[in-house]
Amino acid sequence: MLDLIIRFSPLVLVLVGAAAVMLADAFSDKGQSNDLSTVTFWAFVGASGGAIGLWVQGDTMALHPLVAPFLAADPMALLLDAVIAGAGAITALLAGAYLREHQMERGEYYVVMLLAAFGAMVLVHSTHLLSVFVGLETMSLGVYSLAAFRRTSPRSVEGAMKYFLLGSFAAALLLFGMALLYGATGEMELAAIATALVEGSAHNTLALLGTALITAGLAFKVGAVPFHMWSPDVYEGAATSVTAFMAVVVKVAAFTVWVRIAVVALSAANLADPFSGWPPLVMGLAVASMLVGNLSALVQTNVKRMLAYSSIAHAGYIMVGFVAYAHSAAGGDEGAGDQALSAMLLYLASYAASSLLVFGSLIWAGSKGKEVVSYEDLKGLGRRHPWIGVAMMVGALSLMGFPPTAGFIGKYYLFQSAVNVGDGLIPLVIFAVLASAVGAFYYLKLIVVMYMEDQEQEAAQAVPMRSVHLWAAIGLAAYFVFRIGIAPGNYMEIAIGAARAL
Amino acid sequence: MGIGEYLALGSILFGIGATGFLTRRNVLIQLMSIEIMLNAVNVVFVAFNRFMPSNHMGQVFAFFVIAVAAAEAAVGLAIVIAFFRLKKTVVTDAGDSLRN
Numbered sequence: 001m002l003d004l005i006i007r008f009s010p011l012v013l014v015l016v017g018a019a020a021v022m023l024a025d026a027f028s029d030k031g032q033s034n035d036l037s038t039v040t041f042w043a044f045v046g047a048s049g050g051a052i053g054l055w056v057q058g059d060t061m062a063l064h065p066l067v068a069p070f071l072a073a074d075p076m077a078l079l080l081d082a083v084i085a086g087a088g089a090i091t092a093l094l095a096g097a098y099l100r101e102h103q104m105e106r107g108e109y110y111v112v113m114l115l116a117a118f119g120a121m122v123l124v125h126s127t128h129l130l131s132v133f134v135g136l137e138t139m140s141l142g143v144y145s146l147a148a149f150r151r152t153s154p155r156s157v158e159g160a161m162k163y164f165l166l167g168s169f170a171a172a173l174l175l176f177g178m179a180l181l182y183g184a185t186g187e188m189e190l191a192a193i194a195t196a197l198v199e200g201s202a203h204n205t206l207a208l209l210g211t212a213l214i215t216a217g218l219a220f221k222v223g224a225v226p227f228h229m230w231s232p233d234v235y236e237g238a239a240t241s242v243t244a245f246m247a248v249v250v251k252v253a254a255f256t257v258w259v260r261i262a263v264v265a266l267s268a269a270n271l272a273d274p275f276s277g278w279p280p281l282v283m284g285l286a287v288a289s290m291l292v293g294n295l296s297a298l299v300q301t302n303v304k305r306m307l308a309y310s311s312i313a314h315a316g317y318i319m320v321g322f323v324a325y326a327h328s329a330a331g332g333d334e335g336a337g338d339q340a341l342s343a344m345l346l347y348l349a350s351y352a353a354s355s356l357l358v359f360g361s362l363i364w365a366g367s368k369g370k371e372v373v374s375y376e377d378l379k380g381l382g383r384r385h386p387w388i389g390v391a392m393m394v395g396a397l398s399l400m401g402f403p404p405t406a407g408f409i410g411k412y413y414l415f416q417s418a419v420n421v422g423d424g425l426i427p428l429v430i431f432a433v434l435a436s437a438v439g440a441f442y443y444l445k446l447i448v449v450m451y452m453e454d455q456e457q458e459a460a461q462a463v464p465m466r467s468v469h470l471w472a473a474i475g476l477a478a479y480f481v482f483r484i485g486i487a488p489g490n491y492m493e494i495a496i497g498a499a500r501a502l
Numbered sequence: 503m504g505i506g507e508y509l510a511l512g513s514i515l516f517g518i519g520a521t522g523f524l525t526r527r528n529v530l531i532q533l534m535s536i537e538i539m540l541n542a543v544n545v546v547f548v549a550f551n552r553f554m555p556s557n558h559m560g561q562v563f564a565f566f567v568i569a570v571a572a573a574e575a576a577v578g579l580a581i582v583i584a585f586f587r588l589k590k591t592v593v594t595d596a597g598d599s600l601r602n
């Protein structure tokens with residue numbers, strides 16, 4: 001029992017944090033300000049530290065047989081635990097600043113956030129269809145309620161309702177796919193599904209249908225075209241601190257579980273065939289996401305909406321990794337496959353750091369009464385408030401993929417891993433590079449607006465908020481953007497180790 | 503009855519739910535459609551389990567789906583109530599303040 005608590009200490013710490021925040025909120029006097037965001041921050045830092053400690057210790061002992069089929073404590077799960085908890089810690093600080101400034105701080109926000117992050121962490125640990133489903137729903141239900149947190153705002157509630165309806169629909173598709181896969185193989189453990197599929201005892205049509213439905217359900221969660229309709233609305237409607245959490249934690253967890261399902265369960269030759277299984281499907285999703293995401297982001301006037309479309313485009317880039325993995329696995333080149341998977345993991349971490357920096361700067365630039373949401377609000381910001389301008393610029397450059405930031409390293413390794421697979425993927429990589437060149441246009445527009453344009457009326461200018469929480473969050477996000485960007489070596493090794501152990 | 507009939511029943515139910523979800527504009531009916539889809543999945547899970555009784559995960563999964571569906575309905579109805587308070591209607595067409 002104690003062994004299990006230690007092996008899953010990141011999850012346990014997040015749960016303990018949720019309980020502590022709940023109690024602290026219940027027993028505190030009304031109106032008295034207490035710093036729940038700091039408690040949440042330390043719970044996440046503890047979870048992150050626990051994950052790093054477990055990774056260093058490198059315990060590979062078998063888990064208790066009651067838990068073993070459902071959850072793994074392998075290097076990939078621990079790496080992503082650290083990323084999710086780290087992103088959670090930064091969003092907790094952002095929420096502490098944002099919610100207090102806009103006077104909507106209530107204790108349940110932090111509880112729901114911790115529990116949603118717990119669901120995300122269950123998801124990255126899960127090795128069984130049941131724990132995938134339960135983890136996904138734990139995370140999603142939390143995020144639905146967070147999206148509706150500003151419940152007097154029609155936009156917030158409307159976005160949350162769209163997210164909830166489409167999310168539940170996607171969950172039903174995913175479930176039906178799981179049922180068909182179970183029917184095809186008679187198994188629910190991901191490794192056992194793979195064995196049944198490889199041995200050929202599985203029903204082929206059912207397995208193919210199940211794979212397609214599961215892919216569609218997961219594509220919805222990561223916001224890939226054509227399952228992306230919800231994301232701009234939710235990103236725009238939700239409170240900015242929620243948008244940051246959603247953009248990072250949900251995407252990271254959903255991609256991780258997708259990696260695990262694709263690599264562990266759906267690796268049989270007929271399903272993972274580069275030309276007839278899920279890889280062409282994922283390639284279609286990737287191309288559509290890069291195309292639609294980048295082109296739609298160009299025409300947005302609202303920065304949060306632009307970031308939503310840009311996150312759709314980023315989902316497209318990450319899916320290139322899946323295609324690269326499938327091609328190298330079919331060619332029997334295990335090293336290239338591991339490289340593709342590790343590039344995806346590194347991309348997720350760098351995307352998380354850069355998005356948090358951009359959302360943090362957006363929060364920073366506004367204060368009670370006037371939030372910064374459109375390009376109009378950003379005009380001249382870089383000259384009026386140089387620090388905010390620098391933070392936003394670094395974040396935007398990193399999302400764009402400009403050296404020496406994290407985004408550059410992420411894109412570089414990802415595209416390189418696809419090129420290494422062979423000539424077959426070069427057209428896809430060229431397309432991805434062209435798509436990121438289109439992306440550069442709207443990120444640069446952000447910078448141009450901040451430094452080279454002036455706002456017409458002085459009165460409409462937003463006043464930046466002042467909060468130690470916020471500065472700490474920006475500092476942390478900026479640190480990771482440069483840390484991954486300048487010295488990615490050991491992060492790269494960790495990611496390759498995680499991919500190899502999968 | 504063989505597995506084919508159960509699978510057909512489950513698929514038809516799922517199709518009815520999906521059609522209802524995609525064509526109706528009343529949030530409550532859309533929620534009911536989602537419930538139909540989840541229950542269709544339960545039928546499929548339990549039927550597969552009946553014909554492949556190597557372990558009982560299919561039935562266990564059906565219980566989990568029922569529990570999660572209840573939680574989902576709770577969160578969903580809360581969001582619908584918040585929506586109704588603001589818009590005085592539960593028709594999804596009223597949610598048109600977020601546009602490109």
